Each structure stands twice: as structure tokens, then as C-alpha cells.
Amino acid sequence: MANLEKDDRFKKDSSKWEHFLNIWKQPLPEIGMTAREAVWKKNKSVLWYYPPVEKKYNVPIFLIYSLVNKPTILDLAPGESIIEALVNEGFQVYLLDFGIPGYEDSGTSIDDYLTDYIEKGVQRALRHSKALEITVMGFCLGGTLAAMYTAIADEPVKNLILSVTPIDFSGMPTFDQWAAEIKKGNVNFDELIDVYGTVPADFIQAGIRLTTSPLYFSHYLSLLNKADDKAYVERWRRFNTWSNGHIPFAGAALKQLMEDLGRKNKLVNGGLNIKGRSGDLQNITANLLVTCSMHDRLVPEEMIRPVMDLVSSRDKKYQLLDAGHATMTETGGLPPYLKKWLPKRSDPVK
Numbered sequence: 001m002a003n004l005e006k007d008d009r010f011k012k013d014s015s016k017w018e019h020f021l022n023i024w025k026q027p028l029p030e031i032g033m034t035a036r037e038a039v040w041k042k043n044k045s046v047l048w049y050y051p052p053v054e055k056k057y058n059v060p061i062f063l064i065y066s067l068v069n070k071p072t073i074l075d076l077a078p079g080e081s082i083i084e085a086l087v088n089e090g091f092q093v094y095l096l097d098f099g100i101p102g103y104e105d106s107g108t109s110i111d112d113y114l115t116d117y118i119e120k121g122v123q124r125a126l127r128h129s130k131a132l133e134i135t136v137m138g139f140c141l142g143g144t145l146a147a148m149y150t151a152i153a154d155e156p157v158k159n160l161i162l163s164v165t166p167i168d169f170s171g172m173p174t175f176d177q178w179a180a181e182i183k184k185g186n187v188n189f190d191e192l193i194d195v196y197g198t199v200p201a202d203f204i205q206a207g208i209r210l211t212t213s214p215l216y217f218s219h220y221l222s223l224l225n226k227a228d229d230k231a232y233v234e235r236w237r238r239f240n241t242w243s244n245g246h247i248p249f250a251g252a253a254l255k256q257l258m259e260d261l262g263r264k265n266k267l268v269n270g271g272l273n274i275k276g277r278s279g280d281l282q283n284i285t286a287n288l289l290v291t292c293s294m295h296d297r298l299v300p301e302e303m304i305r306p307v308m309d310l311v312s313s314r315d316k317k318y319q320l321l322d323a324g325h326a327t328m329t330e331t332g333g334l335p336p337y338l339k340k341w342l343p344k345r346s347d348p349v350k
Helices: 002-023 071-075 082-088 110-129 141-152 176-184 190-196 201-212 218-225 230-243 251-263 336-341
Strands: 037-042 045-050 061-064 093-097 134-139 157-163 287-293 316-321
Touching (some): 061 141, 082 093, 110 134, 110 141, 134 141, 190 251, 287 336, 316 336
Parallel strands (some): 061 093, 061 134, 134 157, 287 316
Antiparallel strands (some): 037 045
């Protein structure tokens, strides 16, 4: 009897290894299947428009993702796409894809991203949608940019949604000794950044891995354990493609982030100036929804929560989620907190 059980386990384990090894011979599953069209382009950036299945709201949504990854996590697959969920709910959705910067983009600063790309993209979205107001929704560092933009915006931003967004850089969860030395002026990476011009994607990925997963193999064990589950494998491969899809970082933008946010923490302490305009978060009066994930090692709650006391918004909500940094939607629809908050603030079509 014991030998039969051992044989069964051996056959199951062998089958899983066979499936696991065959995975890497298969083409990657398709990502980003929600219907879209390009409505504006600038340099490497593209503004994508996702039309609603049936328009139910007059306020469109403008999505801003981080500068360190491709935004494919927002539209991984049917049933696992925040973009698909929004258009199915009746929202017009716009996504600003910054593209992949090259060496020639090394002089692009955060100010440039805010005024030449985000601001111009929002203006284009408003014209294209013929809307009177807009919702700006930012993810991770894209949320930091969304907050900075909203602080200087002349455009009518009705709602601001910040998802796992770093605002207070005074207490970095990791690299705390490095951060302390940078603030004191004892460490300066400007010369290294100038050598590369645009910081390679491998450097960006290595820094994030040190923060989140120094020993990066447990996810492969998870894949091996479920290698015979086709749905799990496809989702794993899509997510893995995104998580390894880091992109280069324009040198001028990285230096500005390190100086203005990392060293001087200007979003909290004040003094942020964006091409002659005050970037003080007190300028923000839009309805505000802030989400934080309790299992997020990259952007913990202490980096996010202070924004609630820095803005002038009267209508503001803070939502703590039982999730990780990259959790968007796995239910095929909008997360309950978003479905409850957003529609009533988006001018329903009568």
C-alpha cells in the first residue's frame, strides 16, 4: 500500500515537472485585449482611448502608471483587467503610456512629464471626450505624478484616485541608511546617472528586487506546484511578463525625484516648484480616494497616509486593502470600494 502511494506521488510529481518544463516552450499568452485606439502621441508616449461598452458617466477617467514598468498590469487579461472593468461599467477610459525612453530622452525631467505629457494628455482627453471634468487615477509612482499634476492643474479635475502611491519619503522602509546619507548630502548618484544618461532597466529591476524579493525564486515554486493548472499558468506568465517588464528611467527625472522627493521630501515639507507653478498639495481640492495595501513592502502605509492631511479636499476617503502592491482586480469587475465610490462622483448620464 505504501509503495502504491509512493508511485502515485511520483507520477504526480513527474507530471508537474513535465508541464513545468513544457511551459517555457509555449508562446506567451496575449496581454492587453481590451479594445482601444490611439488618440494622441508625443515622442515615445501614446494616449490610448478605451471606449465604454455603453456610456453611463459623463466624467472620463485618465490613468497614469509608473515610470518604471509597462502599464500592462492594468489590462492583463479578460477578467483580470481594471481597464476592462471600468469600460464594462460605462466609463470612458484614457491611459497615458509613457513608452520606453532611450538615451536621447535622458534630459526629460519630472517637470517635463507633468507639463508636456500628462497635462497635454489630459487636455486631449477632455477634448476627445467632450467632457467638462475628468477623473485622474494614478498607480504607484504614477500616483505621485498624478498628485503633483493635480496640484498645478488648470484643467477641471473632479476626482483624484491614488493607488499605493508614495507621498512621504521621510521613512523609506528599506535602504534607510542610504536614504539618510542622501539626505545629508554624503551620497550623490548624479555622476553615475550622467554616465548612463538613461538608467538601464536592469538597474531599476535590481533595486526593486532588493526591496521586495531579495531571494527571487518562490514564485517559480508556486508555478511548479500548479504547473498542470492551465488557467493558473497563463495568469502566472502574464503577471511574470509584467513584473519583469521594467523600462529605463530618464536620468534628469531620476535626479529630480532623488533631490525633490528623496532628499527634501517636498510633497510633505512644501516648496515643490514645477516650471514656475507651485506644486503644494494644499492646492488639491478634487474629491480624493486613496488606497493602501497592508501587504505592500514596496510602498507601505506610512508613505501613503500623510496625503490625507496635506490636501484641501473636503470629500476624501482612505481605503486599506488586504492585498499586495500589484493587486488590481481578479473578480472580473470593479473592486467593491471603487464601485461604491466612483459612480456617484462621475455625473451619471441621465
